[in-house]
Amino acid sequence: MCGICGCSQLGKINKLQPLNRSIHQHSHDHGHHHHDAERLVKVEQDLLSKNNAYAEQNRTYFQQHNIFTLNLVSSPGAGKTTLLVETIKILKDRFPIAVIEGDQQTEHDADRIRATGVPALQINTGRACHLDAHGIGHAIMELGVKANSLLAIENVGNLVCPSSFDLGEAHKIVVLSVTEGDDKPLKYPDMFHAADLMIINKTDLLSYVDFDVDRCVNYAKQVNPGIQIIQLSATKGDNFSAWTNWLAGHVKQELQV
Amino acid sequence: MHWPGGGMAGIAMHELSLLENVREILEDHAVSQKFSKVTKVTLEIGKLSCIEPDALRFGFDVVMSGSLAENAELTISEIAGLGICQQCGLQVEMETSFDPCPHCGSTLVKIIQGADMKVKDLTVI
Numbered sequence: 001m002c003g004i005c006g007c008s009q010l011g012k013i014n015k016l017q018p019l020n021r022s023i024h025q026h027s028h029d030h031g032h033h034h035h036d037a038e039r040l041v042k043v044e045q046d047l048l049s050k051n052n053a054y055a056e057q058n059r060t061y062f063q064q065h066n067i068f069t070l071n072l073v074s075s076p077g078a079g080k081t082t083l084l085v086e087t088i089k090i091l092k093d094r095f096p097i098a099v100i101e102g103d104q105q106t107e108h109d110a111d112r113i114r115a116t117g118v119p120a121l122q123i124n125t126g127r128a129c130h131l132d133a134h135g136i137g138h139a140i141m142e143l144g145v146k147a148n149s150l151l152a153i154e155n156v157g158n159l160v161c162p163s164s165f166d167l168g169e170a171h172k173i174v175v176l177s178v179t180e181g182d183d184k185p186l187k188y189p190d191m192f193h194a195a196d197l198m199i200i201n202k203t204d205l206l207s208y209v210d211f212d213v214d215r216c217v218n219y220a221k222q223v224n225p226g227i228q229i230i231q232l233s234a235t236k237g238d239n240f241s242a243w244t245n246w247l248a249g250h251v252k253q254e255l256q257v
Numbered sequence: 258m259h260w261p262g263g264g265m266a267g268i269a270m271h272e273l274s275l276l277e278n279v280r281e282i283l284e285d286h287a288v289s290q291k292f293s294k295v296t297k298v299t300l301e302i303g304k305l306s307c308i309e310p311d312a313l314r315f316g317f318d319v320v321m322s323g324s325l326a327e328n329a330e331l332t333i334s335e336i337a338g339l340g341i342c343q344q345c346g347l348q349v350e351m352e353t354s355f356d357p358c359p360h361c362g363s364t365l366v367k368i369i370q371g372a373d374m375k376v377k378d379l380t381v382i
Contacts, residue, residue: 036382037382038296038380038381038382039292039380039381039382040378040379040380040381041286041290041292041378041379041380041381042377042378043282043283043286043375043376043377043378043379044375044376044377044378045282045375045376046373046374046375047275047278047279047282047300047308047374047375047376048275048278048374049278049282050278050281050282051278121258122258123258124258128274129271130271130274132274138258139258142258160271160307161271161274163307164271164275164307164308165271165274189353189354189355190307190354193354193355221364222355222357222364223354223355225364225365
């Protein structure tokens with residue numbers, strides 16, 4: 001049984017047997033009060049209420065176990081995994097790090113993380129386009145995330161759906177690479193609105209692409225005036241310390257390690 | 258680790274996940290409110306929520322298939338977006354969450370209506 005949500009299974013299997021619309025049919029035509037009378041049931045419940053409840057359970061678990069959790073989001077190929085690999089190499093001796101990887105298929109990203117020597121769990125979402133809080137609760141248990149550690153969740157590459165699904169993280173971080181175009185914050189505003197930090201990655205390629213950093217920063221601040229921004233190249237290491245300092249500072253502040 | 262609950266009929270979009278949440282919400286209410294069939298589902302979708310009513314309509318029958326809301330009618334009422342400008346204090350209509358204030362141009366507009374998406378009520382037997 002799951003230690004966070006208490007359920008005995010990961011997800012509900014959808015029953016596909018069709019039901020008859022009417023429970024029974026009358027052929028007689030005399031007037032009477034139908035005993036299957038319809039009635040109105042007030043619900044007034046948010047569509048995300050279940051996910052939000054699981055997210056709060058995760059958040060409570062993280063607080064109780066002193067786990068600082070980040071939710072990394074981006075479009076596919078922005079460099080989230082490379083960013084994590086390079087970050088782990090620099091910070092893994094300072095505090096424990098664990099990673100949950102979300103992709104529709106393959107174990108590739110978790111393999112890359114494990115090669116750095118830190119534990120990683122790969123979630124294959126199949127057709128689903130985002131991670132949700134219930135699955136993350138199970139992943140935390142399966143991975144056995146240590147107390148006083150950093151947990152990085154790499155979400156499925158997608159700038160739309162993951163913005164709606166709180167996982168219980170302390171911060172959402174959106175990674176945007178310069179090969180994608182500087183107007184992404186306006187095209188996918190929900191994601192940039194939900195993030196606390198935007199990392200502009202692959203800055204070593206700026207001279208080869210038509211990407212205006214200032215325009216991108218202005219667009220991001222237009223949809224999220226409080227967003228923090230760090231420009232770096234994860235592969236070349238340019239300005240990488242701005243990010244590792246941000247991260248180490250937050251870990252120190254949150255975990256007192 | 259594989260994710261058994263996600264995605265249906267080859268379509269991957271978050272409206273389907275949200276519809277699965279709708280199904281779970283009405284299954285919960287079926288127990289607490291003692292009903293066995295849902296004939297109508299009314300949703301309230303704020304214009305500033307990141308959800309597309311047409312995608313909900315598209316996926317509704319697929320997700321409700323085999324549930325107690327199979328063949329139920331779906332009604333979506335769209336709630337207009339409203340905000341208060343934090344700079345000039347005026348109430349403004351909003352088309353998206355990130356519209357600047359049409360009066361003073363400030364991007365600090367606090368949403369007061371239209372961000373929510375919820376199951377309002379059900380007609381049940």
